[in-house]
Amino acid sequence: MRKILIKNALLVNEGTTQEADLLIDGERISKIASSITCEGALTMDAEGSYLLPGIIDDQVHFREPGLTHKGSISTESRAAVAGGITTFMEQPNTNPQTTTIEKLEAKFQLGAQFSYANYSFLFGGTNDNLEELKKLDKNACSGVKLFLGSSTGNMLVDDEQVLEQIFRNTELVISAHCEDESTIRHNLEKYKSEFGEDIPIRCHPMIRSEEACYLSSFKAVALAKKTGARLHVFHLSTAKELELFTNEIPLKEKKITAEVCLHHLWFSEEDYEKYGTHIKWNPAIKKSTDREGLWKALLDDRIDIVATDHAPHTLEEKDQAYLKAPSGGPLVQHALPAMMQKMLEGKISPEIMVTKMCHNPAILFDIKERGYLREGYYADLTIVNPNDPWEVKKDNLYYKCGWSPFEGTSFKSRVTHTFVNGHLAYDNGIFSKEKRAKRLTFDRL
Incomplete structure (x- = not known):
């Protein structure tokens, strides 16, 4: 899997929100820092958007x-x-x-x-x-x-x-x-x-x-x-x-x-x-x-x-x-x-x-290596643009049942990207054909 560098995001994690870069290497978060450079990485500019744990x-x-x-x-x-x-x-x-x-x-x-x-x-x-x-x-x-x-x-x-x-x-x-x-x-x-x-x-x-x-x-x-x-x-x-x-x-x-x-x-x-x-x-x-x-x-x-x-x-x-x-x-x-x-x-x-x-x-639930933006953890994360208004309509629903109690509601924020185990599973309305999901593991002694 290719390295992916997310730059200039508003990273929300463990009680703080800060502008930062995050590097994904394979399935894992490799580095989080105020500024990261990585030659050969696919670079995404997330300026103005929130970067959250999945x-x-x-x-x-x-x-x-x-x-x-x-x-x-x-x-x-x-x-x-x-x-x-x-x-x-x-x-x-x-x-x-x-x-x-x-x-x-x-x-x-x-x-x-x-x-x-x-x-x-x-x-x-x-x-x-x-x-x-x-x-x-x-x-x-x-x-x-x-x-x-x-x-x-x-x-x-x-x-x-x-x-x-x-x-x-x-x-x-x-x-x-x-x-x-x-x-x-x-x-x-x-x-x-x-x-x-x-x-x-x-x-x-x-x-x-x-x-x-x-x-x-x-x-x-x-x-x-x-x-x-x-x-x-x-x-x-x-x-x-x-x-x-x-x-x-x-x-x-x-x-x-x-x-x-x-x-x-x-x-x-x-x-x-x-x-x-x-x-x-x-x-x-x-x-x-x-x-x-x-x-x-x-x-x-x-x-x-x-x-x-x-x-x-x-x-x-x-x-x-x-x-x-x-x-x-x-x-x-x-x-x-x-x-x-x-x-x-x-x-x-x-x-x-x-x-x-x-x-x-x-x-x-004692979930192992998920739920946070931490170096070494699985790269489960999502990017949300807080200033991209949209209205919930039948033609933008993904549920098999084809309806939502939110139909007609306008939201100010839009999920633009979702990564599952470092894999870009969702990108602005486009789903990857590959599935990289995993069975959860737990830290229970």
Whole structure:
């Protein structure tokens, strides 16, 4: 691979932003300095643009195997790379579900064949696969996923004895979807009695309510404290849940951590009237006061990571009535431009944005030699022009499902280049035909 020299970029890394040059040699970052010369290197002038570590998205649903009419590892990782995401962790609720070591390795084979971005997969815990989970090597994958709210098939873990045994029998990070199923069912019956089968979408945050989220998160955190397990709570959606998390110790020392997703930072319940089921997610988008609480916790370090929960469905599926429309939406192509928008509005600094989207996922999941711009690390990085306005339209979407909740939104920033392991995977709308992605490795002793 040819040496590539990126000059005059605004390099954001480890709490600082400075104009600097960066030299890529093969798969790795060779040198970072205020001025670099390298004869024979392909030179790119990035003056005025930000140079960031590649985004690490710890929660995506790329729908393969079994649900590829919605998306695939190939199509969705390609969209991710266009959005500056160089690494993803994919969830286990595919068909078949990733609940055995054999199925996990089959997914890794798909990643090796089809992915444009670096990849790992989460192993799904169920009510009846504890013995299989015990056999899982702690360096095999990014972690364990538990659905503590309703999910596809057999993935709802509602046996409390099994749940405690899972918490006691893995050293891996346990990532949890926390919504209390009995509360949701009770709320659903209440709204069915009022509206029948034609429940308005505006009722979604009352059905999948603050109480349902808090009760489940509270129980998960209490169990983690009881057992000493390493718990990461996915996609917080309420301000009330934030009292369960601390900012008093560094991330490396935390055993209980939290994540917020882009849609809970961007939308509020006021947006249901405009977007309808296109912004139906689980957990639900809730009040604007919840959104502001999430922003506050993100900035004061009670929330550690920003992710997407990218979960594509076809428009035909999403355009059904509330009870039939599935939850989830495509986000990987637009997460970084959306966060850059908030940065340019003064809502978040570039340094904190990079900490939450790059550094902290690498720390939390013990990812080896990624997540930072450091000499010797893999050259996963993205260049973002903060002054190149564009509008999200159907003809510039890369998702297989062909739609986005951001359609019609204008962003000021544009991802211009994305490098994966030193390879220029995306260049101003053009994708490399070569895939140089790698399976993630971990530093877990």
